[in-house]
Amino acid sequence: MQTFPIQKIIEHGPGVKSFYFPKTFDVRAGQFVNLWLPGVDEKPFSVSAVMGDWIEISVKRYGPFTTALMECREGDYLGLRGPFGRGFTLQNNALLIGGGIGIAPLRLLAQELNVRGLRFVSLLGAATAYEIIFARDFQKQSVCYFTTDDGSMGKKGLVTDDLVDIIAKEKIEYIYAAGPEIMFVKTKELIDPLGLPYEFCMERYMKCGIGICGQCVLDDSGLRLCVEGPVLNRDDLKEVTELGLLHRDASGRRV
């Protein structure tokens, strides 16, 4: 375990922040790191951008860990290890579907697609405007569609509402999605009939992050989300029977 000081913090709005750490390894969009808050816990977070010598991690407050994280100040030392897992492959004419803090890994993906000159369209939804983090950056790089639960930005409603129309209109050939599990289920229902290939960046409770504890293994494939994921493609997901169903908690029970 290595520890690093927080270089900078950006607050997007109440309970949504980006943290910057020294970059000590190469990382690809979709890969994640484990953040250790001494005395609190250790949890996985996607790298949301690489900016020169820094990496960016973007966090939304949910429970005890992210609440403690919100209280951290610049200069505080946090444990950071990784990068773990496999990232996204890079494809042309893709649609990036992000829900809530799931937008984080898509931000780095957008950077990478952009550098390679690959065309993409962004479809980002959240509860409210400020949760669509770095919306302006997405707008600079791509055609964007926004949705919010409260209508404070883009269309009022769910990110999946106009999905099929956008795919047709924008001549989309590939789908990337990151967000809450229910969004994957919806997305899958809508795009499977279209026969489009896709990659989902998923989340599960994790312990080791290095493929040995078995905590993040998906029924029925036996795939370890921390090693063979967190980005799974259509073929991987064919064997995953637990999508949108029960997950395992720290004890390994389905909850």
Place this chain on the structure above:
Amino acid sequence: MQTFPIQKIIEHGPGVKSFYFPKTFDVRAGQFVNLWLPGVDEKPFSVSAVMGDWIEISVKRYGPFTTALMECREGDYLGLRGPFGRGFTLQNNALLIGGGIGIAPLRLLAQELNVRGLRFVSLLGAATAYEIIFARDFQKQSVCYFTTDDGSMGKKGLVTDDLVDIIAKEKIEYIYAAGPEIMFVKTKELIDPLGLPYEFCMERYMKCGIGICGQCVLDDSGLRLCVEGPVLNRDDLKEVTELGLLHRDASGRRV
């Protein structure tokens, strides 16, 4: 510890043999390896030559270990680790003084000097003719002077008898010596007044070969023969007060 099969054995005469092992590391003249005879013991031996993919080790029977070694056959597996220690530096117009099995490290030194085109003269002595191992190879590479205790080869007498004359006659500028300790004492007495630089390849009881047990450390210098030696030069030896005096046995006692 790695073990290797004996590739070949040459018998020079009763109780004097050369053994060939696969070469798995680079080695310089003066460096040594530890040979492990399973069930018996482990002892240090100079590498006496490098021949293509093999290294050669030349041994004279003294006590239990070398007696057991004499019984080994081609194909037997022996432990071999190294190379340990520092080797000889390579100088021009040198005299190689070898006593008994001390000739072994000088053989590799002769190879190395020869490859570099450096001139040297050999002065080799032993109890009897066959103990001057590979005499013909030395003769091919250099002017040679031989002495034996029984007069069976070269002049009858000790290797140091004509040392000063040979140095003058052959315009020697550097001395290398390997052999019994008494030979070093004699040699040092004779050459110190001449102000010639020299390197001696010495022996002490060794345990670890890696510089931690302290068994081979020389009074008063504190030098570890297995790391800073086994080749010591004039400066090193200035601080060594135990030359020709008591050594330490396995317990660390002076005997």
Place this chain on the structure above:
Amino acid sequence: MKTIHLIKPDFLNLKMDSPLVLASGILGLTASSMARVIRFGAGAVTSKSFNLEWRKGHRNPSIIPFEHGLLNAVGLSNPGVDEMVKEIRLFRQKSEAPIFASIFGRTIEEFAEVAKRAAEARPHLIEVNVSCPNVRSEFGTPFGDSPQDTAQITRLVKKAAGDIPVSVKLGPHGPGIGLMARVCEENGADAITAINTAGPGMLIDIRVRKPVLSNKTGGISGPAILPIAVKSVYEVYENVRIPIIATGGVTHWQDAVQMLLAGATLIGVGTAVYYEGMEVFGKINKGIEGYMRENGFSALKELRGLAHE
């Protein structure tokens, strides 16, 4: 995985294609996970250790790598016997390879109860974890440090397990693993699993100035402990006649061969999955087979304990 005839072990009449067993606590929570390990070449799998009620275990960080191995203090987190019985049954539907149910208890009586419940799922072996070093603060000294407790647990579990064979998993420290193995054998154990993690150890972060593991200390596994494991297996072999599941630090095929020469019948592989990936099972299988061919061995049992001669 193609069946390699040479490396079929002879362990309690179980049909196995490889002497390699997935060690307990590694990828052993679900049937899906364990079945995947078999596809990569393991001969059998061991479930995560479970007891009656589910347990969250220790907070993260609970598993951290250091330069020479892993430290873990998972704290015996597990979903409880009900859930695990389901997973074991499911595994038996999915795979023909044997599955070993690893059990523990907070009390001696709980061991027997869990064994009885576990037996319902018909695992091929019940492995009794009396040696977890990571729940000391909660449970006190491991039962495996006491010959009396271990004897009693072995007897009770053996009875509760009925016709299912029982292996007792011992730690490397405590009052002599040779003695403990004898105690287990005398009380009916059909096999010994040696060893659990070593140490325990601690790592302190020098910036934050705190122990990294939430539990502060954790058991050590992986390459650092191989010599301790080899020594333990050697010692157990000198003390009992029942077979040994040799576990601890096995990462390369040469390590596995050391274990066989020390006296192993099966070889547990855990942390190596971190260092070598899932491919580690196939690689070790191939290495053992190559060694056997090169040295003229035609069955694993010919190697067993050779280092004792």
Place this chain on the structure above:
Amino acid sequence: MKTIHLIKPDFLNLKMDSPLVLASGILGLTASSMARVIRFGAGAVTSKSFNLEWRKGHRNPSIIPFEHGLLNAVGLSNPGVDEMVKEIRLFRQKSEAPIFASIFGRTIEEFAEVAKRAAEARPHLIEVNVSCPNVRSEFGTPFGDSPQDTAQITRLVKKAAGDIPVSVKLGPHGPGIGLMARVCEENGADAITAINTAGPGMLIDIRVRKPVLSNKTGGISGPAILPIAVKSVYEVYENVRIPIIATGGVTHWQDAVQMLLAGATLIGVGTAVYYEGMEVFGKINKGIEGYMRENGFSALKELRGLAHE
């Protein structure tokens, strides 16, 4: 070695320029050898453990490297108290740095006798090695595994040593190093040295099919045991108020800082000499000093035990 003010330890009123102590058994046979270690930056040295009569110890191989540390079964070879008293005296003439005399006995009484004889040479500390794991076949279980024996040895040595302070050197295994440290403190020990080698372990050569060490098993030292040593020091610190000479696996300055944070007053360095050469002492000194400057510490004692807060 230039004196670095920042890293002067406060240990039993001894004058030392560095908290690093050469560990027993490493380069500690002669005054010349130990004086050279001081020149490379150690703050004090510990002699090889000695008893009344000289001992040859085990045959070679007695010290073998494996990938993550060393295995050794030197078997307490030593030239005996007469010879070592001479060397300690000689060291005191050569160097102003403190020298610790490491002693052992085959019987409890021998410990006291050796201590008395060793005291004649006026070492700055007598270190009592009750924890060598490599003479088990000869002496049976180490005295350090028994609280009673350790208590008695501590009392007797303390008496025999007169005004010379006494540190008891404990192993990592046995009945709890915290408990053992308390026993030593209660019986008069002035310091605790923790730890001796871990394990023991064994390595088997797969061609020759035999254990490599002539003694078959050997204690493990070096990087592999650092987490065990850190944990032991942390535990001792929680149990006693006397200072700790923290030893085991310290190879880099970061390891030394971990030991200080765990509760060390001095830090033993042994096997690191193999990995990093004699320069290791200077390198660790510099690293600790840099860490202290960077983090605003002005004395070693400010770091001591910080990981406990």
